Amino acid sequence: LAWQNTLAPLRKLRGSATSVPLPLAALSPSKACSPSPGRMAQSLHSLAPPALAGDTKGRQRLLPQLRRAGALSPAVTLRPRRRTCQISATLSHSSGLDSTALIPPSASDYGIGGAALDVDAVTEAELKENGFRSTRRTKLVCTIGPATCGAEQLEALAVSGMNVARVNMCHGTHEWHREVIRRVRRLNEEKGYAVAVMMDTEGSEIHMGDLPTPSAKAEDGEIWTFSVRYFNSPLPDRTISVNYEGFAEDVKVGDELLVDGGMVRFDVIEKIGPDVKCRCTDPGLLLPRANLTFWRDGSLVRERNAMLPTISSKDWLDIDFGIAEGVDFISISFVKSAEVIHHLKSYIAARSRESDIAVIAKIESIDSLKNLEEIIRASDGAMVARGDLGAQIPLEQVPSAQQKIVKLCRQLNKPVIVASQLLESMIEYPTPTRAEVADVSEAVRQRADALMLSGESAMGQYPEKALAVLRSVSLRIERWWREEKRYEAMELPGISSSFSDSISEEICNSAAKMANNLEVDALFVYTKTGHMASLLSRCRPDCPIFAFTTSTSVRRRLNLQWGLIPFRLSFSDDMESNLNRTFSLLKARGMIRSGDLVIAVSDMLQSIQVINVP
Structure with missing residues (x-):
């Protein structure tokens, strides 16, 4: 729908309770939506009769007429439908809803266990104190480890803004991870x-x-020894075990060995059976299970490495563990193709038919970049x-x-x-470098x-201080972006696979x-699956997006997406009742005040x- 035609009269809405004139010649107001003293609304319907919906030439004649009249945007098309298709777009404005229709809050509304509205205390306090515009749009993910695995530390991270807790299966046992998840x-x-x-799979x-200590310098x-031999006793001093049995065969004297993406560098100086002697050339901190790559004559050596499977036997055991514990996301390391993502999704569906675990593809290899678009299309993030x-x-x-x-x-x-080496x-150290702050700012x-x-x-x-830096930098850059009115010129291509989804996509683009x-205070979206909330997030509007869903798991998954403030709320198909x-x-x-201006959309x-909030 061509909302551009309605923007001029809509800008007058803030202080007016009059009906909105909509110059859409091809559409007619629905008589079912007659105005009442407290509420003025117009509902517009576009009908595609069955005969026309199946007639390609008829559709080609109709579309230009509708677009000239302003009824359809260039992105809307009519597709064959077996039944009459009705597109409904309601623009309504209220300077004051009937107060008798509002449901008074009960005592349970203020609790958590039986509350009609679930929202965390930090979001609630932030909205009360600073208003809509102060909310952070960029979400924060924290990897949980020995420094943050306790109940008090986890709560401190949540209070500081953690949206997603990441458990890395490279470290720890299933029992340890199970306790963190619970x-x-x-x-x-x-x-x-x-x-x-x-x-996160290994x-x-x-x-x-593993190392005998949490880290080594x-x-x-x-001179350090990288060995593929099995040690019954603790590792000798300056010795590191390697998981790949062909490591000693593949490397050559003179190769450069990179640890954790180059955080520490070694030169290979000698090979003795299963042991590879290396001299440190770039000092740094060695962490357990760090990734190893080796370069020869300025090029990455990857022939044998490329033959390794994306998901190892250990990964499959970890995936079974994640399904059993009901994690929200499973991120797959070193994804090479979309086929791996499809395989994993079908496996999750077979193991747990009611599961809605999202699959995240980690882009961290040359193969990932070569097949980037197909991998992203297949994944959930x-x-x-x-x-x-x-x-x-x-x-x-x-x-x-x-x-x-x-x-x-x-x-x-x-x-x-965006991950790895942000701070x-x-x-x-308790403070970041200026370059790290600039790096975080660029990602935001x-x-x-x-x-x-x-x-x-x-x-x-300093885990809490690091999280506080991400939070403060995100808030500052987001505020600067809004103050400068830097609306991107990025074109968002159509991604819908059905006619109904196309309507939802058009509605979300127009609402944003x-x-x-109109400089509204917030966008409200009522969604059972999270799809329309995701479409709104994609548009990156200036105002925050309040995403109301009936599902606890959908609420958690939405907490990863830009600009969404997820609430759990029981609602019906009656939008008037839901809004009241x-x-x-x-x-x-x-959390809101009378006079706040909101735009509401729904996937029902x-x-x-x-x-206007009454």
Whole structure:
């Protein structure tokens, strides 16, 4: 629908309760929506009769007429339908809803366990104190490790803004991870948070084994031994085990060995049976299970590595564990093709038919970049794992690769996480470097859905401070973006696979444009599956998006996407009743005020409503 034609009169809505003239000659107002004293509304319907819906030439004659009349945008098409297709778009404005229709808050509305509206205390306090515009749009993912696995530490991270807790299956046992997951779930139940759980598989790429200590420091010039032998006793001093049995055969004297994407570098100086002697050339911190790559004559050596499976036998055991524990996301390391994603999704569906676990593809290899679009289309989201990616492509290409991945994910409506070494120095120091802050700012400016802490929160000395830096930088860059009115010129291509989805997509695109032009305070979306909330997030509107859903698991998954504030709320197909109830509950908690202007959309009734909070 061509909402541009309605924007001029709609701008007068804030102080007016009069009906809105809609100059759409091809459409007629529905008599069923007659105005009442407290509410003025017009409902517009576009009908495609069955005969016309099946007539290609007829559709070609009708579409130009509708578009000239302003009834359809260039992106809308009429497709063959067996039954009459009705497109309904409602623009309504209210300067004051009938107060008798509002549901008074009950005592349970203020609790958590039996509440009609689930929202975490931090979001509630932020909205009360600072209003809609202060809310952070970029989401934050924290890797949980020894420094943050306790109940108190997890709550501290949630209070500081953690949206997703990541458990890395490279480290720890199933028992340890199970306890962390259950602590996060308990925190959600008791405090009303919607912290999602992401399980990250180890992958079958070449990596180090466990270390006798949480970390080890390699100094310049030191000789270290990388070995494929099995040790019954503790590892000898300056010895590192390697998981790949062909490691000693593949490397050659003179090769350069990169640990964790180049955080530490070694030169291979000698091979003795299963042992490879290396001299440290770039000192740094060695972490357990760090990825290993080796270069020869300036090129990555990957022939044998490319033959390793994407999902190892250990990964399948970990995936079974994740399904059993009901994690929200499973991220797959070193994805080479879309086939792996399809295979995993079918496996999850077969093992747990009621499961709605989302699959995140980690983009961290040359193969991932070669098959980027097909991988992202097949997955439910992507992670830019810059550490390992930087070990396989020249470092100067990593920024452009990141920007390309972020842009493509947004175009295809898939959430994207920027990860690895965001605040690496804060593992040891309480303040970040200026370059790290600039790096975080660039990721926020690119409108990535989420930023992720790895070692900073898993085993760093200042996990809460690192999270606070991400939060403050995100808020500042987002505010600057809005103040400068930097609306992107990015074209969002149509992604719908059905006529009904096309309508939803058009409605969300139009609602986001209207929200920016009318400077509304918030967008409300009522969604059972989360799809329309995701479409709104894709548009990156200026105002926050309140996503109301009946499902606890959908609420958690939406917590990864840009700009969404997810609530759990029981609602019906009656939008008037839903809005009245929502206004009542939010006003009772002090989260909205009378006079706030909101736009409401729903995936039950494909409509747009512009409303002043009574």
